[in-house]
Amino acid sequence: MTGSQDGTRLARVMGKGWLTPVLAVLTVGSLAILAVLGLWVAPPDALQGDAQRLMYVHVPVVMVAYLAFGVTTLASVLYLWKRTRHPQWDRLAAASAEIGVLTTALTLALGSLWGRPVWGVWWTWDARLVTTAVLLFLYLGYLALRRTISDPDVRARRSAFAALIAFVDVPIVHYSVEWWRSLHQESTLLPDGRLDPQIEGDMLIALLWGIGALLITYAYLLVQRYRLAALEEGFEGRALEAAIAERRAEADPEPATVGAS
C-alpha cells in the first residue's frame, strides 16, 4: 500500500531520488530571481507606484491555488472511477488541497496588503474576494474532514466525494456572488479591467517569470507532501503490524520470543 513501493507511474515519478534536490534548487533560484525582477528590474507602476509590485506574486499565487484545487478534483475523480482507483490519487488530492488552501490564504493576505495602499481598505466586498474567501472555507472543511477519519479507504472515498461536492459549488458561488455585487454595488472600487493592465516589457517578463517560479514551487511542495503522505500511511501500517505482533506475543509467548530474536 505504500506509494514508494508499488509500481504505478505516478509513484515512480514521485519516488525519483533526484526530484527533491533539483526542484528545491529550481524553486529557491527562481523565487530569488523573481524577487530581483519584481523589486528592481520592473519599473514602478505609473498610477500605483511600488504597491503594484505585489502583482508579481499575487497573480501567480492565485493561479497556483486554482491549479491545486483542479488537481485535487481530478485526482478525486480518478480515485472514484473504479478502473483507476488507487490510493495514490487520494494522496495526490490531499497533497494538492493542502497547497491550495495555503495559496488561497496567501492570495487573500497578499491581496489585502495590496488593497490597503491602492483602494484604502484591507477588504472590500468585491465578487472575486468573496468567492476566494468562500473557496478557502470550502477546502478548509475538506482538510478537516480528512483529519477526522482514520481508516484510509473510508477517508479516501469520503474525501473524494467531499472534494467533488466542494468543486461543484465553486461556479455557483462565483455567479451568485457576482450577481449579488452587481445588483448592490454602490461604489466601484475596482474599475473594469484594472487587474488586466496593458503591461509590457519588464513588467510582463516579471509576471511571466513569477508564474513559472510559483508553478515550480507548487511542484516542489506537491512532491514533498505526496511522499510524506505515502510515508505516513506506511508508518501507520507498520505500527498496526507491530501492535498485532505484540498482542500475538502476549497470547503465545514461547514462539514469539523465538520469532523476535
Place this chain on the structure above:
Amino acid sequence: MRRLVSELALVAGKDLRIEARSRVTTNQVLPFAGMVLLLFAFALDPDRGLLPRVAPGLFWVATLLAGLLAVSRAFAIEGENGARDGLRLSGLDPAAVYLGKAASVTLQLLALEAVLAAGMFLLYDVEVANVGLLVLSAGLATAGVAAAGSVYGALAAGLRVRETLLPLLLLPVVAPVMLGATRAWEAALSGAPSEAWPWVQVMAVFAVIYTALGVVAFGPLMEES
C-alpha cells in the same frame, strides 16, 4: 420509479415518525431558532428601524443554523444500535434512502420556517408584498439546504466529531442559497419580484445539482461507513 417513490416515502415516513415521537425539532430546534431571532433583536437595537430592513437575512441565518441541527439530527437517529447497518441491509435503494432523508429534513425545515416567519412578522414589524414569491423561494432554498445537508450528513456520519465538522462543511457550500434566499425575500417584501428572478434560478439549480450528487454519492457513502 414507482418503487423509488414508495421506498422514499418509507424512509421519510420513518424519520418523520421518529420526530413525531421524540419531538427534537419541535421541542429543541424550533425554540433555538426562535431564541436566535430574539438575539438578533438584542444585537441590532429594535428602535432604530434596522430590523425590518435586515429581517430576511436574519431569518435565513436563523434557519440555516436550525437546518444544521436538523441535518445533524437526521443522521444521529441512525447512529445507535447499528441502525445504519440495518438501513444498509434493508435492501432499500440508497437513492431512495437519500431522497427520503432529504424529504424529511425539507418538511421539518419548512414547518420550522413557517413558525419562524410568523415570529419574524410579529417581532420585526415586516410586511409582505408578494406572498407567492416568498413561499416559492423558501421552498427552493429549503430543498437546496436539505439536499446538500443530507450529502454532508452522510459524509460526516459515524465520525466522533461530526457536530463540529458538519457546520464547517455545510455552511460554505450553502452560502449561495443563503445569498439567494435573502435577496429573493427582500424582493418579496419590497414588492420587486423581477429582482428575485436570478436568485430563484440559482436556488433551483443548486437544489437540482445537489440532489443529483446525493443520489449518486449516497450509495457508495453508505456502503463503507
